Amino acid sequence: MMETSQDVYSEILYSTVKFRVTGTQLIFYAVIFLVLVLLIKIKLNTIRYEKFAAKISGPPAYPIIGSLLEFIRTPKELTKHLTEICETYGPEPFKIWFGCSLAVILTKPEDIQAILTSPNALEKAYMYKCLKVGVGEGLVTAPVEKWKKQRRMLTPAFCSDNMKKLFFPTVKEKTDILIKNLNKEVGNTQPFNMLEYISDAVFSTLTQTTIGFNLDVVSKQGTDLKQSVLKAMQLVAVRAYSPWLYPEIIYSIYCKFTGYESVFKQLHTLPVYMIRKAKEQRKMGDKPVIVNDDNDSVENKKKRLKVFLDILLELREAGENLTDEDIKYQLATILSTGYESTTITVSFCLLLLAMHQDIQDKVYDEIYSVFGDSDEECTIDNINKLVYLKQVFRETLRLFPPAPVILRELQSDVQIFSGNYMIPKGTTCIIAPMNTHHRPELYPNHRSFNPDNFSPENIAKRHKYSFIPFSGGPRGCIGEKYATMNMTVILATVVRNFSLHTDMKLSDVKLKIDLAARSAQGYPVTIRPRNRRKTT
Numbered sequence: 001m002m003e004t005s006q007d008v009y010s011e012i013l014y015s016t017v018k019f020r021v022t023g024t025q026l027i028f029y030a031v032i033f034l035v036l037v038l039l040i041k042i043k044l045n046t047i048r049y050e051k052f053a054a055k056i057s058g059p060p061a062y063p064i065i066g067s068l069l070e071f072i073r074t075p076k077e078l079t080k081h082l083t084e085i086c087e088t089y090g091p092e093p094f095k096i097w098f099g100c101s102l103a104v105i106l107t108k109p110e111d112i113q114a115i116l117t118s119p120n121a122l123e124k125a126y127m128y129k130c131l132k133v134g135v136g137e138g139l140v141t142a143p144v145e146k147w148k149k150q151r152r153m154l155t156p157a158f159c160s161d162n163m164k165k166l167f168f169p170t171v172k173e174k175t176d177i178l179i180k181n182l183n184k185e186v187g188n189t190q191p192f193n194m195l196e197y198i199s200d201a202v203f204s205t206l207t208q209t210t211i212g213f214n215l216d217v218v219s220k221q222g223t224d225l226k227q228s229v230l231k232a233m234q235l236v237a238v239r240a241y242s243p244w245l246y247p248e249i250i251y252s253i254y255c256k257f258t259g260y261e262s263v264f265k266q267l268h269t270l271p272v273y274m275i276r277k278a279k280e281q282r283k284m285g286d287k288p289v290i291v292n293d294d295n296d297s298v299e300n301k302k303k304r305l306k307v308f309l310d311i312l313l314e315l316r317e318a319g320e321n322l323t324d325e326d327i328k329y330q331l332a333t334i335l336s337t338g339y340e341s342t343t344i345t346v347s348f349c350l351l352l353l354a355m356h357q358d359i360q361d362k363v364y365d366e367i368y369s370v371f372g373d374s375d376e377e378c379t380i381d382n383i384n385k386l387v388y389l390k391q392v393f394r395e396t397l398r399l400f401p402p403a404p405v406i407l408r409e410l411q412s413d414v415q416i417f418s419g420n421y422m423i424p425k426g427t428t429c430i431i432a433p434m435n436t437h438h439r440p441e442l443y444p445n446h447r448s449f450n451p452d453n454f455s456p457e458n459i460a461k462r463h464k465y466s467f468i469p470f471s472g473g474p475r476g477c478i479g480e481k482y483a484t485m486n487m488t489v490i491l492a493t494v495v496r497n498f499s500l501h502t503d504m505k506l507s508d509v510k511l512k513i514d515l516a517a518r519s520a521q522g523y524p525v526t527i528r529p530r531n532r533r534k535t536t
């Protein structure tokens with residue numbers, strides 16, 4: 001008769017320690033042994049957190065699974081439940097055990113500042129790995145050492161001069177197209193979803209300033225790219241909320257099986273094509289131009305405008321270590337990070353103005369005081385005069401910051417303000433901007449829309465880190481200036497041309513949260529043409 005491998009192991013055991021066991025017993029002992037090893041490993045992993053964790057409160061946690069039971073809910077229930085958890089345990093720092101990993105939720109501006117400005121809290125948390133399939137190791141996801149080099153290299157691309165000379169002309173051109181498109185809705189008494197128009201304007205501005213691709217001329221490839229960005233973000237969100245899809249191998253099988261692999265390929269198709277084209281053009285001596293101002297020569301204006309892709313190619317020519325793959329991922333990063341956040345903020349802002357006619361009138365009066373009855377175009381100088389409008393979109397970002405969470409993993413112990421606690425290395429710090437923005441001690445009447453929260457006097461009274469829609473510190477949003485310029489031009493031009501109306505109230509807004517927090521009901525408004533006169 002043939003011997004099984006269990007019998008062989010059993011014989012070896014008997015011959016060495018004179019202890020006879022059956023095959024089944026052997027399996028049983030092996031399982032017990034493995035479980036013990038696992039438990040010891042878990043204990044060793046958690047021991048370094050326990051002293052600190054004992055000092056702070058948090059939802060119930062159980063061995064091995066931690067507080068994971070709190071998260072087994074539908075996305076809608078989860079949003080509500082997380083808000084309740086924050087209200088129960090915040091604003092003091094509190095803990096959540098994700099299995100055996102410790103996370104600390106920080107709400108107070110002083111604690112947030114300590115984390116966001118610490119050189120030991122620059123690493124992104126594990127969850128960001130979910131993004132890598134789409135944006136590789138671009139700026140958002142890059143590990144610290146790689147990120148430092150990239151950030152140093154890319155920061156100059158977002159300087160004020162580039163905003164003015166490179167990106168502003170495109171922003172203006174695309175906003176004019178937006179106004180033409182919105183004109184189709186004038187006279188329509190049925191509300192339409194403002195986001196659909198804003199999303200086209202923001203995306204075509206981004207594709208043109210990032211890869212030099214004019215979406216309004218070649219729409220098919222552009223629509224494919226937009227769909228793939230949106231779909232890729234949804235797929236990443238599914239993964240982020242489904243920890244069983246975290247292991248790379250399982251996720252790649254899942255993507256192959258469901259056909260989602262093609263979405264990520266499509267996301268890269270156009271950037272890869274544009275990189276090739278730009279390289280060929282440069283070889284042939286066709287370098288893009290910077291249009292200095294509106295009086296620039298017609299010939300120059302007809303030429304190709306310098307875009308973000310050209311800046312990256314120039315950096316490479318100047319000796320920076322950038323492969324085509326790196327450039328592709330940086331471009332995909334800019335397209336995906338800039339698109340939804342800007343679209344959602346502008347749409348929310350216009351919806352809030354439609355809900356609050358008095359504030360809309362004030363915004364319009366300010367625009368009127370700068371432009372009067374003239375058809376004068378937007379310039380950087382005149383949009384900088386729209387200070388109340390900026391208060392309005394800051395208040396929008398306070399109420400509805402698009403990024404639901406900012407996650408950092410500590411590379412060394414970091415001391416925070418609350419309790420002078422030292423948060424141990426390896427802990428994940430969770431910062432939810434909305435949590436901080438909705439604290440009544442920071443913003444009285446925190447549930448209402450009040451742009452005066454951002455008057456210079458009120459800003460001066462608050463801690464700098466009580467407003468963090470763009471995160472903060474060295475790893476805060478690199479596109480803040482770009483987003484601010486783009487949003488100001490769109491908002492000013494829309495309000496200058498149309499008055500906005502809606503039946504929706506602020507208390508009706510329900511949020512849908514995945515990678516971004518957006519209005520679950522869309523942004524329903526009607527518009528009427530403005531007669532160019534002050535409202536008062």
Ligand code: HEM
Binds near residue numbers: 338
């Ligand atoms: C209203 C508009 C925007 C908001 C609210 C916003 C918000 C944020 C936030 C919260 C972060 C930190 C993310 C984290 O640590 O998890 C971030 C990072 C980033 N944002 Fe934005 N963003 C906006 C627009 C833009 C635009 C228009 C661009 C590009 C043109 C952009 C490019 C980036 C990049 C590349 C990063 C990563 C920075 C780094 O890790 O060094 N963002 N943004």
